[in-house]
Amino acid sequence: xxxxxxxxxxxxxxxxxxxxxxxxxxxxxxxxxxxxxxxxxxxxxxxxxxxxxxxxxxxxxxxxxxxxxxxxxxxxxxxxxxxxxxxxxxxxxxxxxxxxxxxxxxxxxxxxxxxxxxxxxxxxxxxxxxxxxxxxxxxxxxxxxxxxxxxxxxxxxxxxxxxxxxxxxxxxxxxxxxxxxxxxxxxxxxxxxxxxxxxxxxxxxxxxxxxxxxxxxxxxxxxxxxxxxxxxxxxxxxxxxxxxxxxxxxxxxxxxxxxxxxxxxxxxxxxxxxxxxxxxxxxxxxxxxxxxxxxxxxxxxxxxxxxxxxxxxxxxxxxxxxxxxxxxxxxxxxxxxxxxxxxxxxxxxxxxxxxxxxxxxx
Numbered sequence: 001x002x003x004x005x006x007x008x009x010x011x012x013x014x015x016x017x018x019x020x021x022x023x024x025x026x027x028x029x030x031x032x033x034x035x036x037x038x039x040x041x042x043x044x045x046x047x048x049x050x051x052x053x054x055x056x057x058x059x060x061x062x063x064x065x066x067x068x069x070x071x072x073x074x075x076x077x078x079x080x081x082x083x084x085x086x087x088x089x090x091x092x093x094x095x096x097x098x099x100x101x102x103x104x105x106x107x108x109x110x111x112x113x114x115x116x117x118x119x120x121x122x123x124x125x126x127x128x129x130x131x132x133x134x135x136x137x138x139x140x141x142x143x144x145x146x147x148x149x150x151x152x153x154x155x156x157x158x159x160x161x162x163x164x165x166x167x168x169x170x171x172x173x174x175x176x177x178x179x180x181x182x183x184x185x186x187x188x189x190x191x192x193x194x195x196x197x198x199x200x201x202x203x204x205x206x207x208x209x210x211x212x213x214x215x216x217x218x219x220x221x222x223x224x225x226x227x228x229x230x231x232x233x234x235x236x237x238x239x240x241x242x243x244x245x246x247x248x249x250x251x252x253x254x255x256x257x258x259x260x261x262x263x264x265x266x267x268x269x270x271x272x273x274x275x276x277x278x279x280x281x282x283x284x285x286x287x288x289x290x291x292x293x294x295x296x297x298x299x300x301x302x303x304x305x306x307x308x309x310x311x312x313x314x315x316x317x318x319x320x321x322x323x324x325x326x327x328x329x330x331x332x333x334x335x336x337x338x339x340x341x342x343x344x345x346x347x348x349x350x351x352x353x354x355x356x357x358x359x360x361x362x
Contacts, residue, residue, distance in 0.1 A: 006030045013037075013046045106137070108184035108192050111146055113138055118148065125204070125257060127271065134199060143199040144179055147271075148192075167195070169246060174237035176200070176260055176270030197270065201263040205230060206256035209331055224361075226265055227328050233267035234259055238321060241269075242314040250312050253297045254320035256327065300334035322346070330360050 011033030035046040114135030167178035177198035211217040303319040
């Protein structure tokens with residue numbers, strides 16, 4: 001539980017035992033007349049003198065009630081959390097009721113109009129689970145990216161459920177922001193499912209590393225500092241997915257086309273079409289416990305163990321990130337013609353260290 005008692009002008013000695021020592025996160029900043037307490041509070045030591053009766057009275061009338069109030073708040077919070085988990089486990093997420101509110105946010109007709117009937121001119125990119133279009137919501141002018149799932153693709157419906165589960169709770173500055181979802185029927189009477197995301201003005205990292213023509217090559221040039229900042233942004237997103245979500249999330253398909261850049265060149269990791277969830281467990285087993293799946297990423301970025309039936313884990317994302325890093329700084333795809341016959345992008349980069357780094361830098 002997080003408890004913020006900052007800037008309340010409290011005074012007196014805090015106890016080193018009891019409820020304040022058990023709360024997981026307590027802030028007492030701005031209470032300059034407090035002293036003592038556990039070392040994490042970083043408060044000054046209390047004067048080593050016998051307190052006057054007025055101080056004893058203040059300690060009894062203020063500190064003790066605060067401690068009691070904290071105990072009540074913690075107990076109440078635990079009760080609410082327990083109730084929420086029980087309610088969630090009973091209700092579940094993968095139901096039509098769960099999607100009803102999202103569907104009311106945007107309709108099929110609105111998405112059809114916003115993307116000019118999903119025209120090729122509005123197509124941003126495509127993947128194994130669907131295509132992404134640029135759209136402008138006519139009601140308020142919001143620019144969005146609309147990911148339309150390919151329902152003919154095996155596993156597409158499960159992918160949609162998995163994405164919605166993840167996106168409902170994920171909040172991080174380096175993850176692509178989820179706007180809403182749409183479940184409807186298209187003009188031909190077929191099921192239509194799509195996810196709507198915040199639009200990234202500068203497109204994907206892939207388009208910056210590998211411009212399509214000479215004109216773009218002159219415009220889209222990443223500085224060394226920009227590459228470093230993007231690498232840090234991606235690492236921050238992975239750390240959040242792996243260690244700071246309620247249930248650890250494995251991305252499974254980290255690559256330059258799934259790293260999007262906003263107008264300030266801040267990186268956002270997107271495309272959770274292959275997201276898999278790890279069961280909650282202890283710190284040691286969380287990293288290794290996972291569900292086996294058939295498709296685990298893109299060629300060149302997949303952890304080698306996946307090729308022999310290895311289970312999905314956060315180590316797969318770490319391996320993909322280890323491929324992405326040298327690719328960002330060398331500008332060479334891990335599946336390029338120059339790699340093969342035992343030479344990988346890692347070995348290529350290692351051979352240039354430490355004297356020929358400039359020679360392989362993009």
